[in-house]
Amino acid sequence: MGRRPRWLRDPLHRCDWRSVASTSAGRRLARSCGPPRGSRSRPPGTGKTHLLSWLIAGFGAVRTANGRPARTLVTAFTKNAVGNVLDAVAKRQEVHDTAAPAPIYFGAPPSGGLAPGVQVLGRGDEAELAQEIASGRAVIGATIWSLYRLISSGVLPTVDGPTAPLFDLVCIDEASQMVLGQGLMALAGMAPGCRIVVSGDDQQLPPVRSMRSTRIDDREMGGSLYAFLKSAQAAEFPLEETFRLNEPLAQFPERKFYPGRYVSAAPTTRLTLRGDWRDGLDLVSRIALDPALPVVILVHDGLAAATSNPFEAALAAKFVSELADRVLAANGPPTTAEFWTEVAAVVSPHRAQNAAIRAMIPASLRPDAFVETVDRIQGKERDAVILSYCVSDPEFALAEAEFIFSPERLNVASTRARTKLVLIISRRLLEAVPGEQETMDKAELLREFVYSCDLLAETVLDGPAGRQVRTQIRGRGFEGDSLELDLTPDAAIEEQAPEMTPALEGLLAAIRRVAVGNSYGTAALSQVKRAMALAAEPFTDARLLHILGWISLTERDGRFGRFWQAKPFEAPRRVYPAEVDAVRARIGAVIREARSGRHCFYDQARDRFAWMSERGDDILLPIVQILQAEGLLTLGLPAAQ
Incomplete structure (x- = not known):
């Protein structure tokens, strides 16, 4: 046999191979496994996919070099998790083991896509997949349901009910999200002497379906596959570095979820x-x-x-x-x-x-x-x-x-x-x-x-x-850093609101009485005029109530022409002045709040401003057109986005 590749001889990797090799099948439990560097306790962001890909690539290379079959199944709770591991295996093999066959994803591909180095076989390709497994070396990624479909397809030479001797290594990811029954389905393809590597994190979300804790002989039967293996005291290899979070982000998880074993490997990384x-x-x-x-x-x-x-x-x-x-x-x-x-x-x-x-x-x-x-x-x-x-x-x-x-x-x-x-x-x-x-x-x-x-x-x-x-x-912030935050208060927008007089209070009460009898909760000013026995519609005072935020005053098209309509509120809202600086500062937030689908209709955004003059003219539109020229928004017909 030729000399082994350097990545298999590296002492930093060797301890990882020994930990797995020295543990009997079904007894290897890695909590969010990380890269093979001797560190072993890595919950979120600890490089679980990285380590699994090295283990799979190394398993295939060493077994093949010793003339033994190396058929690996990669499965998980989600398709994307399976795809992530296969992508990483393809990357390792492309650099370190170019003679290895390409990993295969069996089933409908994950929504996140797959790397170019991963082959896809779908429904109807069971015979081709069986040939790849029979070749003696293969890395197959599939959900438990795709595995069941393969076993029940009738193309395999040896099947025993719902099981078949297909794989020498089974890697199960996201074990904390798999219920025990799903985990057992993942073992349906074990060949004699098969090894099992399970990864997960019981500090993260459990299976989606509701569970009830059920223990038999101190074994947790009602929870996740991870919880079952942990209750059975399966060998566990937790990892202790996070390659994702910087130090301030890692502080709280380390203190509350992974005490003493959650260290940031990138402590000073910044946005x-x-x-x-x-x-x-x-x-x-x-x-x-x-x-x-x-x-x-x-x-x-x-x-x-x-x-x-x-x-x-x-x-x-x-x-x-x-x-x-x-x-x-x-x-x-x-x-x-x-x-x-x-x-x-x-x-x-x-x-x-x-x-x-x-x-x-x-x-x-x-x-x-x-x-x-x-x-x-x-x-x-x-x-x-x-x-x-x-x-x-x-x-x-x-x-x-x-x-x-x-x-x-x-x-x-x-x-x-x-x-x-x-x-x-x-x-x-x-x-x-x-x-x-x-x-x-x-x-x-x-x-x-x-x-x-x-x-x-x-x-x-x-x-x-x-x-x-x-x-x-x-x-x-970062420990030892002296923060240089800009805490300058936002510039106040000068707003000269009118005074709420007894006359305005009386008009508001009349608008509310009329609006109660309307199924839309609105009152036309012509109706308010009749209710108050006024000589003219109270537009001037209604405009002031709009500015004060007690009503929304809009102009509508009717059978006999345009008319003014008021909608009263239980509490006053804030109405912004129709001035260039105020509109420039507020229009973005107003549009986000009033947006309907892709667009925000102009009259809906206009309603949040004191948009009408004392004569009822639209004084906001010229300001919006100025902001359009500045590139701040786009004014279309009939909507402003």
């Missing part, structure tokens, strides 16, 4: 922005995007919300837009596709919130936007993650306390970012007090994550309908 990134940003965005603050948390006093929170959605969309304009990839500004696959992700526990955020993201950034639930981002990573916790209704929070306060959900969500995590969360959620002690402890963990970060500033932000929302900004 890369262009040199003038601060230009044009308000206070909250300057802090949120600052590369010197890997963790930024906004604690707000916004209105109660359940599965959709307009205030948080608008903030998340705002940060996405500003980040996309300023971030730099390896070769300069990223394309939209690169932005969403490498740079950024937006995460929220609820799909309704994700839909709201997606609708507010600028149309140019919406294609391929990664705006997903925590469950969908598990196993993935980005440079920056914007996390909206969404729920701000204490009663709703208590009703779903096990879900929203889940430590595993917090762990997954807070460990996806390489360099920047921006968390948006309601003070009402943090103040919710669950009735059960166990759930209360989980809620306390979330509070500790938030309030362990330093208080940097307090400000007031515009919420839905212009209502002001008090917001606290917290953050965590």
Whole structure:
């Protein structure tokens, strides 16, 4: 036999091969395995795929060199996880073992795609796949269902019910998301003497389906495959470095989830922005995007919300837009596709919130936007993650306390970012007090994550309908760094609001009385004129009520011409002055909030400004046209985007 490749003789790798080789089949348990360097405890970002690919490539090379079969199955809870391992194996073999056959993915390819070095065989190719396995050396990636389809296809020479002796090594990824039954299905292709490598992390999200703990002879039968093997005291090789998170991002997971064994291998890595990134940003965005603050948390006093929170959605969309304009990839500004696959992700526990955020993201950034639930981002990573916790209704929070306060959900969500995590969360959620002690402890963990970060500033932000929302900004920087934050308050916009007089109060009361009898909750000024026995429609005073935020005053087309219509509010909203500087500062947020689909209709955005003159003329349109000339927006017919 010839001399072994250097990568198989390397003593740093040799200990990894020995750990696996010296453990009997079914007893190897790696918690988020990492690269073969002697370090062994790497939960999120610890290079699990990297190590699995080395183990598979090394297994094939050594077994082949000794004249033994090397047939490997790679399976996992998701297709993308299988594809990620196969891509890495192809990369290792391309450099270190060019004679090795290409890895094969069997089944419908994963949505994330596959590397060019991975072959794809689909339904109907079972006979060809069986030949590849019979050759004695193959790396096959498949879900458990594709494996079942292969065994039941009738093309294999030896089948024993639902099992067949196909593989000498079975690698099961994402074992903490697989229920025990699924894990057992993954073992249906074991050949005599087969070895098993299982990787997972019981500190992250468990299987999606609900589970009930069931123990038989101290074995956990009602949970995940990982939980079962751990209860059976299978040999475990935890890894201790994270190659994903920088040091400030790794602090909390190390302290609460992986005490004493979660060290950043890239402690000083920072988000890369262009040199003038601060230009044009308000206070909250300057802090949120600052590369010197890997963790930024906004604690707000916004209105109660359940599965959709307009205030948080608008903030998340705002940060996405500003980040996309300023971030730099390896070769300069990223394309939209690169932005969403490498740079950024937006995460929220609820799909309704994700839909709201997606609708507010600028149309140019919406294609391929990664705006997903925590469950969908598990196993993935980005440079920056914007996390909206969404729920701000204490009663709703208590009703779903096990879900929203889940430590595993917090762990997954807070460990996806390489360099920047921006968390948006309601003070009402943090103040919710669950009735059960166990759930209360989980809620306390979330509070500790938030309030362990330093208080940097307090400000007031515009919420839905212009209502002001008090917001606290917290953050965590790099140890030893002296922060040079620009905490200059945002320039106040001068607003000269009229005084609420008894006459205006009387008009508002009359508008409300008329609106009660209308199914749309509106009142035409002609109806208000009759109700108050006035000589003329009260347009002048109604305009003042619009400016004060008590009504929305719009001009409509009717059967007998145009008419003015008022819609009253229970509480006043904020209406911005129709002045160039004020419109320039507020129009972006107004458009995001009023957007419907790809566009924002002009009259909907106009409604948030004091847009009409004393004669009823539109004084906002000329200002919008000025901003269009500046390139700030596009005014079309009939919509402004």
